Amino acid sequence: xxxxxxxxxxxxxxxxxxxxxxxxxxxxxxxxxxxxxxxxxxxxxxxxxxxxxxxxxxxxxxxxxxxxxxxxxxxxxxxxxxxxxxxxxxxxxxxxxxxxxxxxxxxxxxxxxxxxxxxxxxxxxxxxxxxxxxxxxxxxxxxxxxxxxxxxxxxxxxxxxxxxxxxxxxxxxxxxxxxxxxxxxxxxxxxxxxxxxxxxxxxxxxxxxxxxxxxxxxxxxxxxxxxxxxxxxxxxxxxxxxxxxxxxxxxxxxxxxxxxxxxxxxxxxxxxxxxxxxxxxxxxxxxxxxxxxxxxxxxxxxxxxxxxxxxxxxxxxxxxxxxxxxxxxxxxxxxxxxxxxxxxxxxxxxxxxxxxxxxxxxxxxxxxxxxxxxxxxxxxxxxxxxxxxxxxxxxxxxxxxxxxxxxxxxxxxxxxxxxxxxxxxxxxxxxxxxxxxxxxxxxxxxxxxxxxxxxxxxxxxxxxxxxxxxxxxxxxxxxxxxxxxxxxxxxxxxxxxxxxxxxxxxxxxxxxxxxxxxxxxxxxxxxxxxxxxxxxxxxxxxxxxxxxxxxxxxxxxxxxxxxxxxxxxxxxxxxxxxxxxxxxxxxxxxxxxxxxxxxxxxxxxxxxxxxxxxxxxxxxxxxxxxxxxxxxxxxxxxxxxxxxxxxxxxxxxxxxxxxxxxxxxxxxxxxxxxxxxxxxxxxxxxxxxxxxxxxxxxxx
Numbered sequence: 001x002x003x004x005x006x007x008x009x010x011x012x013x014x015x016x017x018x019x020x021x022x023x024x025x026x027x028x029x030x031x032x033x034x035x036x037x038x039x040x041x042x043x044x045x046x047x048x049x050x051x052x053x054x055x056x057x058x059x060x061x062x063x064x065x066x067x068x069x070x071x072x073x074x075x076x077x078x079x080x081x082x083x084x085x086x087x088x089x090x091x092x093x094x095x096x097x098x099x100x101x102x103x104x105x106x107x108x109x110x111x112x113x114x115x116x117x118x119x120x121x122x123x124x125x126x127x128x129x130x131x132x133x134x135x136x137x138x139x140x141x142x143x144x145x146x147x148x149x150x151x152x153x154x155x156x157x158x159x160x161x162x163x164x165x166x167x168x169x170x171x172x173x174x175x176x177x178x179x180x181x182x183x184x185x186x187x188x189x190x191x192x193x194x195x196x197x198x199x200x201x202x203x204x205x206x207x208x209x210x211x212x213x214x215x216x217x218x219x220x221x222x223x224x225x226x227x228x229x230x231x232x233x234x235x236x237x238x239x240x241x242x243x244x245x246x247x248x249x250x251x252x253x254x255x256x257x258x259x260x261x262x263x264x265x266x267x268x269x270x271x272x273x274x275x276x277x278x279x280x281x282x283x284x285x286x287x288x289x290x291x292x293x294x295x296x297x298x299x300x301x302x303x304x305x306x307x308x309x310x311x312x313x314x315x316x317x318x319x320x321x322x323x324x325x326x327x328x329x330x331x332x333x334x335x336x337x338x339x340x341x342x343x344x345x346x347x348x349x350x351x352x353x354x355x356x357x358x359x360x361x362x363x364x365x366x367x368x369x370x371x372x373x374x375x376x377x378x379x380x381x382x383x384x385x386x387x388x389x390x391x392x393x394x395x396x397x398x399x400x401x402x403x404x405x406x407x408x409x410x411x412x413x414x415x416x417x418x419x420x421x422x423x424x425x426x427x428x429x430x431x432x433x434x435x436x437x438x439x440x441x442x443x444x445x446x447x448x449x450x451x452x453x454x455x456x457x458x459x460x461x462x463x464x465x466x467x468x469x470x471x472x473x474x475x476x477x478x479x480x481x482x483x484x485x486x487x488x489x490x491x492x493x494x495x496x497x498x499x500x501x502x503x504x505x506x507x508x509x510x511x512x513x514x515x516x517x518x519x520x521x522x523x524x525x526x527x528x529x530x531x532x533x534x535x536x537x538x539x540x541x542x543x544x545x546x547x548x549x550x551x552x553x554x555x556x557x558x559x560x561x562x563x564x565x566x567x568x569x570x571x572x573x574x575x576x577x578x579x580x581x582x583x584x585x586x587x588x589x590x591x592x593x594x595x596x597x598x599x600x601x602x603x604x605x606x607x608x609x610x611x612x613x614x615x616x617x618x619x620x621x622x623x624x625x626x627x628x629x630x631x632x633x634x635x636x637x638x639x640x641x642x643x644x645x646x647x648x649x650x651x652x653x654x655x656x657x658x659x660x661x662x663x664x665x666x667x668x669x670x671x672x673x674x675x676x677x678x679x680x681x682x683x684x685x686x687x688x689x690x691x692x693x694x695x696x697x698x699x700x
Contacts, residue, residue, distance in 0.1 A: 004078040005141070005314075006048065007039035012139045012146040014186075017441035018351050019135070020153035020179075021112065023121050023201065026105040031098070032136045034146075037404075038093040042085070048140035049074055049081040051111075054149045055100040057083060062094045069562065081137055099137050111135050115260055117219040122200030124259055126266055129315055132192035136280055137490075143313040143411055145189040152182045154199050161217065162197040163270040166523065187269060188250055189409045191311050196268035200255055200630060209235035212251055218258040223277060227282035230256060230274075233297045233336070240332050241305060244397070248303045248632065256297070265296055267303030267325075274300070294336065295329060302328035310404055313411040319365045319437075320414050323380030324400070325390075330381075346511045346539045347578050351546050353378025354442060358463050358550075366414070375440075382514045383436045389512040390432075390477050391425040391559040399424050408685045432475050436514070443474045444516040445491065445507060446557070449523065452666050456505065457497045463554075474515070481509035481540065511543040516550060518557050524548070528570035538576045545571075553589065561590060563610065570690060572615050580616065587612075644686055 009567050014035040021028040036045065045059075054074065059067035068086035075082070089095065105123065106113040107637050111134035112119045125135065133140040150162045155176060164185040171180055187195070196350060202217040203224040213424070216227035228272055234256065242248050251270050258276040265274040274296065281293050306328060307321035324348070333341035356362060356374035363371060390395035399421040407419070414437060418430040444463035462472045462632070476491040483502040486509055506527065507517045519527065527544060530536050536544075545568070551557050552564040573585055587609050594602050 004046075004075075004080050006046055006080075006139055006144070007382045008143070009038070009042050010045055011037050011039060012144055013037055014146055015136075015138065015148045017136055017148060018150075018151040018153070019112070019197070021122070023105070023114065023238045026097050026114065026149045027102060027106070028105060028135075029100070029102045030136055031100045032138070032381075034097045034138070036095050036097055038089045038091055038095070040091055041088050043088045043096075044085065044095075045083040045085075047097070047137045048079055048130070049101075049137040050076070050079040050130075050133045052101045052103045052134065054081060054137065055102065057097075058098045059083065060096045062096075079133055089622050089695075093615075097137075100104075101137060106134070109262065114472045115262075117200070117260055120201055120219075122198065122202075122219060122259075123380050124198040124200075124257065125196045125268075125269075125284070126273065127319070128193040128266060132195060132277070136194045136511055140192045142191040142193065142311050142315065145311060145410065148186045148187045148195055149195075150160070150182075150195070150197055152185075152197060152199065153179050153180060153229050156180050156198050157201070158394060159204075159217070160197070160199050161202075161204040161257060161271055163190070163268060164309055165194065165253055176591070182377065183648060185252070185273075190269050190308065194267070194269045194308055194311075195268070196271040196273065198271065198273070205231060207235050208232040210238050212249075212253050213236075214238070214254045214256070216256045216279070218276065218279070219260065219654070221283065222258060222280065224281040226282040227256075230279050230293055230297055233294045234301060236336060237301045237332050238300050240335050241301065241328065244331070245305055245404055246401055247305070247408065249301075249302060249310070249324075250309050250409070254301075254304075264299050268301045269304065291339070297305060298329040298332050298336075299325050302326075302332070303428050305404055309409065310407040310412040313413055314367055316368060317413050318371075319376045320417070321379040322376050323384045325386050326377065334441065340538075342385075343542070343576075343578050345381075345434075347542050347546075347582050349378040350382050350511065350514070350618075351383055351582075354514070354546075355512075357440065357442050358554075364440050367438075376382060379442075379514065383433070386436075386477070386512055386514055387421070387429070387433065389479070391421055391427070393428070395424050396421070398475060435472070435474055439472055441472060441515070442514050443472075443553070444518055445476065446518040447507070447520060447523070449520055453499075455499050458507075459495050459497060459661055460491055460515075461494075473576035476513060476515060479505065479509040479512055481506040481536075505542070506530070506536065506540055508543060509540065510537065511539045516547050517543075518551050518559070519564055521558050524563060524567050528567055531570040538578060541571075541574070541576065541579045542582045545579065545586060549589065553593070561593075565590070568612060572612060574616065583612075595642055 011035050016033040017030065019030040021030055039527070054234065057072045059069055061067055063503065069083055070086050071084040073082060074080060103112075110126050110133040112123060112125050114123055127135070130140055134140050139146075148163070150164075152160050152162070154160050157271060160166075160182045162184040164187055166182045167178055167185045169182045171178075192265050201220050203220055203222070204215050204217045205224045205227050207214045209232070214231055216224065216231055218224050233253065236251060238254070245673040252271060255271045255273060256279065257273045258279045259273050260276045262273060262275040265272060265278070277532065278296050280294055281290050302325035303321065307322035310320065312320050330345055331340060350617075352374045357379055361373075363375060365375060367381070391399070399417065402420045402424075403417045407416060412431070415430065420431055422429045441462045443460040446459045446461070448459065458478075460476060473492070473494060478489040478491055480487040480489065480498070480500070482500060483504040487498075487505075489498055489500065490494070504526065508515065519675065529543060531544070548559060548564050548567055552559045552561050568583060568586070571579065574580055574583070590605065591609075594605055
């Protein structure tokens, strides 16, 4: 989307916004009065407006007297509306920009958009990153924070929500329609992308376990009782964040609105919108679905501090709020249960980010555009975790608190956080972080061993899928696991020799660094011995599997797929769900690469997979209602990826038969998808016809 960056010579301080939607024609009308402060001598006021018909424009000074305008008009390609003044306004002036306008209700899920819900419509907003300008003329950039007073003109029978509680409501006849005028309290200072409102026929559920009311809203046909789990998580998360950050959330209430068909969620101040597919957790929800709900709620509430309370000043730093909200989400999950989220993070987000960052689609964290991909949502938090490991967990948290307190209700950028952390750690954080945020890609550290000297020589280069290049020099803080403890080194050059105490070493201890490690083929046997002995932590076992697989698949080292499969045989007695998840993902990738190979090769690989998994599969046993989240996910994973084990196939077919004949209790939600997949893979048209309505019922 092409747009013009607005001048900061003028700045909005308050908006009075009135919107009246007409669902029958998919249009809306409105008016806005913006109180503007002038910082520099000004002859033109430029706002953002896109896809709007501006009906009238008038300017007034602080006394209510008109300000003469010589011309006014919009440039659609720049998404701006310019108001040219007869006389220049001096610095310190205040004026009021009043405009009336009309526009169209969107059907693609952005701006003010409509959602069909079983014959009726609900309206809600999604303004991130630059869609507020499609609903009202405004200063639509995150640096322009202001207060908002929202008024809606809506039919009597509907429920109406916004960022703040309702201040007043009154009956009125508007355009010959019996409607109600609803006025909401003023918001705190927020950017335009966090403004929100919604109108529809909703049920709601309320929770008072926290000091402010927390409510879940959903269309009438949804079972609102299934939002209890999300509300419980929300109340606990808010309490933990306030205690951790030593700063309250700045909210008077928190509403969570289910929007059918929405992908993901939006962290609007006081009115979070969430995909209905994630929000509802019922009796037949799997452990994975409960975890997804908890993660999403924790992330969006984390944004009430990172992005809402403290907002980046430009979209170039969009990644920062996502990285810090992700970090907060994982931090709070450690407090909510026995679940170990950083291990999951090492497997999921880091690996996805490393994979995307080594592709031709990679881009820098910082820069123009708001990329919604694995770089923004994975590399950003990976870099933050790496930074926290470098300065220390306590120092990092102290820096986060100070960053929030110094910039609350204003703007804060990476440079502000680096400055705070530099003061606390005594290290130039900005210099170390610049390459990680401003340059795409990440390094692979290759190792050359010298047994006679007891040294290893580390060589870094940028890892780019099927090739490497060495023009980028990354500052890599190494943590090397040895049989004598952790050895810490800084790799700030292309090549460096390091003396290793003892006989064992493993780079990137705990997978704290955002880089790959290429071990010599001869070292894999020794690493495999440590795997079999169970001396390596879960994060390191995941890192070994993923690094060796990535390098073998890339084909730019001596590592081959045969070396990878030989290494995986060391995991027959592996007890960690997450390590097995990494192994299964690796086996699936190998299987895809063998798709067009000879039948004999593919059959041999299937036998290898079946043999590798069988011991763990037998050890795990049947699903039990007392299993915790990890155990339930573990058993479901092994059940679904058994490599065609006959006992598993027979169990799946028997369970499916009982399910379709009416005994729904026989189909455990944790293996429901796996049962469906096994039956479909081995079945025919009959199973497909049966499954179609069943899958519609369970998955929508």
